[in-house]
Amino acid sequence: MAYYGLGTKEEILKNIDTQLNTITGIKFVDYQRVLASDIGPEKYPGSFINDVSTDKEKLLKDLSRNFFGCSLVCWVWATTEEDLATKLNAFLVTVKGKIMADPTRGSKAYDTIIENISTDGGSRWPQGMAVMNTLIVFYSTD
């Protein structure tokens, strides 16, 4: 794996999209959405990739260090035979593994940090939701 870190936000989002789509059993990945309320049961489990924030630190006239906040909204559906917490936890472990398998996002980022994960605590049963907030550091030529 090359250690680089020069990329664009679009390349990084595409890398996350590609990684999430390799999860066995995932049904739906989309961008910039908050609630899964309009998603049918056939699209569970799934994830939204949300571009949340970008903080730019100028290093040179044509080189910046970027701190890109990206939130992954993940959701699962538990049947009556399934335990919702177990299912959500298992899905989160899988998503986390995919995200951290290559923190350089295909050599387009310097690092990826998972800052926190929060869940709905089971309040939406049988639907379970969680938000995984990531901070991605990358360099750009703008």
Add this chain to the structure above:
Amino acid sequence: MENRRLILAKLAVEMGTVVGINTVIRVYSKTFDLTQFTQAQLPLLAIIEPAEETDNEMTSQRTLMALLAQMSLHFLHWGIIPNVTFGTIIKAIRDKIGDNFNLGGLITEIRVAGLSDIAGAMPLFNIDIDLEMKYYLNEMDT
């Protein structure tokens, strides 16, 4: 029998001929604005306005002066440890100083007094080079 203005101008010219250095500037503060420069202008050598002290009072209005200059080398390296990149340039700078120990007759001595540790973080690093120069000041000229 020279003055600091000529010596520093000559030092800048000589450093500009070092293979691997793309830009030489003279600055009055170590915290100059590097964001005004592009990647193509690096490696950049900043000659910081030196401290000056009397080394030896002499008769006939002559004084041996010491110029304590610092040069700051800024360079790009897309890796964690900038080994080869800076090593080659530092050697070239030291060789240039060794070959021009009197800066074309302007001074009586120039030597590298010290090298700092490498500072910065990927991809932008810098290292400071302390120089000590001695020259005869003709007080009739100043």
